[in-house]
Amino acid sequence: MSTKQNKFKKTHILVAAVLLLAVLISLIGGAFISGAFKVKTTETKDSNHNYRFLTLSNDSLSLTGKIVASQSQTLDRPNGRLIALKIKTGDTVTKNQLLMTTYDGSYHNVYAPYNGSVVVKDSEGNANIEIYSDQLLLSASVSEYDYSKVQVGQSVQVASIANGYEQTTQISSLAKDSQVSSLSTxxxxxxxxxxxxxxxDGQSVKITVLSSQFKIPTGSVKKNTVYLLKNGRAIKRRIKADKESSYYLVTSGLKTGNRLILNPDKRLKNGCKVNE
Structure with missing residues (x-):
């Protein structure tokens, strides 16, 4: 083999070695960089478990009641001759407004104790005035069986049976002593x-007590947390609840329309995909 051929062969071997070395350096460097700057990722897999669901809704309580004045009072006529009667039945009056005056050697005046409307009753010439305050109240009662479903501050919808007028308000008082009735035990x-x-004043009304509590099965609660289904994923939610015999009574953390997962298991995690 000539010197020229040997030189050409050595050149090819050298080029091949350089290329091989470059490839090895690239692979080693890539592995080092990948190891040094590896980013940890968590893959959320679809869950194929057969989960069951419950759409939460409020249990409402229906009652009936009456509209009454928050205050009412009979203002007796003072002794003496009636000098002036300043009002008539149906009039509205303001606090401290003069209503009547009598005279028995000295003048006696009767004033309105608060804003309201008046009814004048004249019995044998003795005019008495009944005054009813402007502030109206819902007056109703709840049975012993439903007592636990209502509480002060709870929202109620009140609707007039006669004309349908409606208002949402809150329970302002709830008696602890029962009303005595000979007609019911x-x-x-x-x-x-x-x-x-x-x-x-005097209208009959229908009342709907809006419950803010939910009854959910005991199996759906784990350490005061539940899982809700939202946009195809499980969402972990902490709740406040009281445990009863076969259910939890949830007082905080849930709302109407929530989709509750009834049978969560150890595989169910926050953010996990869930198939309905």
């Missing part, structure tokens, strides 16, 4: 709520 407890002037 079931204990009843008075409740009231403030109302606006859209109602009329």
């Amino acid at each position: 079931t204990a009843k407890y008075a409740l009231s709520a403030n109302l606006d002037r859209g109602f009329i």
Whole structure:
């Protein structure tokens, strides 16, 4: 073999070695960089477990009641001759407004104790005035069986049976002592709520007590947490609840329309995909 051929062969071997070395360096460097700057990722896999669901809704309580004035009072006529009667039945009056005057050697005046409307009753010449305050109240009662479903501050919808006028308000008082009735052996407890002037004193109304509590099965609760289904994923939610015999009574953390996963297991994690 000539010197020229040997030189050409050595050149090819050298080029091949350089290329091989470059490839090895590239592979080693890539592995080092990948190891040094590896980013940890978590893959969320679809769950094929057969989960069951419950759409939460409120249990409402229906009652009936009456509209009454928050205050009422009979103002007796003072002794003496009636000098002036300044009002008539149906008039509205303001606090400290003069209503009547009598005279028996000295003048005696009767004033309105608060804002309201008046009814004048004249019995044998003795005019008495009944005054009813402007502030109206819902007056109703709840039975011993439903007592645990209501509480002060709870929202109620009140609707007039006569004209359908409606208002949402809150229970302002709930009696702890039962009302005595000879017509029923079931204990009843008075409740009231403030109302606006859209109602009329004496009206009959329908009442819907809106519950903020939910009953959910014990199996759906794990350490005061539940899982909800939202946009195809499990969402972990902490709740406040009281455990009863076969269910939890949830007082905070859930709302109407939530989709509750009834049978969560150890595989179910926050953010996990869930198939309905």
